[in-house]
Amino acid sequence: MTSFEETKQLLENSTFYYIITTNMEGRYTYVNNCYNEAFRDIHGCIVGQPYEVTMHSDDCKVCEEVALQCFTNPACTFPATIRKHDGKGGYLITQWEYKAILDEDGNPAGMFCLGYDITDYTAYHEQLQDAKSLLQEISFYQSHVVRRPLANIMGLAKVLENMPLDQNVRNICKMLIENSLQLDAVIKEAAARQLVD
The missing domain is CATH 1.10.287 (Helix Hairpins)
Structure with missing residues (x-):
């Protein structure tokens, strides 16, 4: 858990990388400033909302599959490409690395995700x-x-x-x-x- 906190502190004010964490119920427990700036005007206060509020509904299955991989192999990170609502009727394309968060006893506690916008790259x-x-x-x-x-x-x-x-x-x-x-x-x-x- 310490490494996640250090990473969050390091990238709290990143202008390029998004950092989010969710709990086991799939609700946001943390978003860095970059993610907040990108999606706050569309969704309001994101912390506490379900993770799927920001994304294309078809991509929820991707999140579920990648989360399962993370909890099956908690030492590894797994990639996911997710479309996020852009507030204009379209989508931003984002690339993520997911990693399971485990509690002190090694039980699943949530998900740590590091991502960035690849919309321009994709175009x-x-x-x-x-x-x-x-x-x-x-x-x-x-x-x-x-x-x-x-x-x-x-x-x-x-x-x-x-x-x-x-x-x-x-x-x-x-x-x-x-x-x-x-x-x-x-x-x-x-x-x-x-x-x-």
Whole structure:
């Protein structure tokens, strides 16, 4: 219990981390200033209220499952991702570490949770995934749709190059082949870079 008290003191005024504790009835027994600031205007005084008041109802099951893991393995911490009401009809996405609180006799006494807001991170992650999907689509398009007609152009230019032509047309064929090879190399390089990323 001492380490929980020390952690609570250390992060009482954190601007980044949330700290909460609940009793065995699932009611808040402590919230640090960061958590209080984030949710007080939405829910009023949080201490004494049931833990589920701040969260999406579907996430209550997550809390129950993680709490069971904590009490089954009290030496360990367990992660949970929980959506919290933002007061605007939406949700903040929060990431937590849960740890069982035991009394002096080793019996379950409550839950200690350390968390933070990952809403922006999640949004950026989704944007990155969308960008990667787009790049993969472009890479496929380049390597399959663009390269096929490019290969045809290169082949036709080589056929022309071997025909009896005046020097001017022969030079044009040579430039056409060189530029086609350069474009093909750029497309291959872009596709290779996409595979590495």
